[in-house]
Amino acid sequence: MVVVFNEFLSYLLLFVIMVAIAVAGFFVGKKLRQNKNAKNGGEN
Secondary structure, eight states: OHHHHHHHHHHHHHHHHHHHHHHHHHHHHHHHHHHHHHHTTTOO
16 A cells, blocks of 8 residues: 555656646747747737
């Protein structure tokens, strides 16, 4: 039972880390796009 719980916590921690990386990437990309749009005057 303890082994199953430890494996679950291991995968849960890995999942949380991967979600955090994805969210950070989203916000960094959004910020970079805003900076590029501001530099180009909102042109596409």
